[in-house]
Each structure stands twice: as C-alpha cells, then as structure tokens.
Amino acid sequence: xxxxxxxxxxxxxxxxxxxxxxxxxxxxxxxxxxxxxxxxxxxxxxxxxxxxxxxxxxxxxxxxxxxxxxxxxxxxxxxxxxxxxxxxxxxxxxxxx
Numbered sequence: 001x002x003x004x005x006x007x008x009x010x011x012x013x014x015x016x017x018x019x020x021x022x023x024x025x026x027x028x029x030x031x032x033x034x035x036x037x038x039x040x041x042x043x044x045x046x047x048x049x050x051x052x053x054x055x056x057x058x059x060x061x062x063x064x065x066x067x068x069x070x071x072x073x074x075x076x077x078x079x080x081x082x083x084x085x086x087x088x089x090x091x092x093x094x095x096x097x
Contacts, residue, residue, distance in 0.1 A: 001026045003035075007042070018043045
C-alpha cells in the first residue's frame with residue numbers, strides 16, 4: 001500500500017532550509033510490517049516554481065494595468081470622436097464644409 005507523498009521543510013546542520021519530498025510504501029519483510037521511504041531534495045524545483053509563479057503574477061498585473069490605461073485613454077478619445085462627428089454633421093447641414 002502506497003502512502004501519500006509528503007513534503008517536509010528541513011533545516012540542515014549548517015542552518016540552511018531545504019525541501020524534501022518523501023514517498024512511503026507499507027510492505028511486509030520477513031513476516032514484519034515495514035515502511036520503505038524514498039526521498040528527494042526538491043529545493044531547486046520549488047525555487048524555480050516560486051520564481052515562475054512570481055513572474056506570472058507580475059505579468060498578470062502588468063496586463064491589468066495596460067488594460068486599465070487603455071480604457072482610460074479610450075474613453076476621452078471616444079468622446080472627442082463623438083464631438084468631431086457631431087461637429088461634421090452640423091457643419092454639413094449648414095453648408096460650411
């Protein structure tokens with residue numbers, strides 16, 4: 001029977017923290033119940049994942065800011081465009097243009 005993976009945060013003797021992923025299997029050996037555990041240092045993968053997550057959050061924020069800025073610029077331009085169209089239609093009916 002396989003037990004769920006567990007990730008541990010361990011502190012080494014030199015004080016540095018590492019992340020350790022362990023997988024355990026419950027088994028029988030020579031008539032006794034035993035647990036076989038296999039582990040792997042996943043510190044580098046976790047750092048890379050956190051870095052990618054931060055980058056994606058920054059990009060999402062930049063995208064939201066760009067959309068907001070575009071919206072703020074587009075609103076006054078739409079008003080100006082409407083006034084120009086209104087001005088042109090008034091001048092055409094009066095024979096100015």
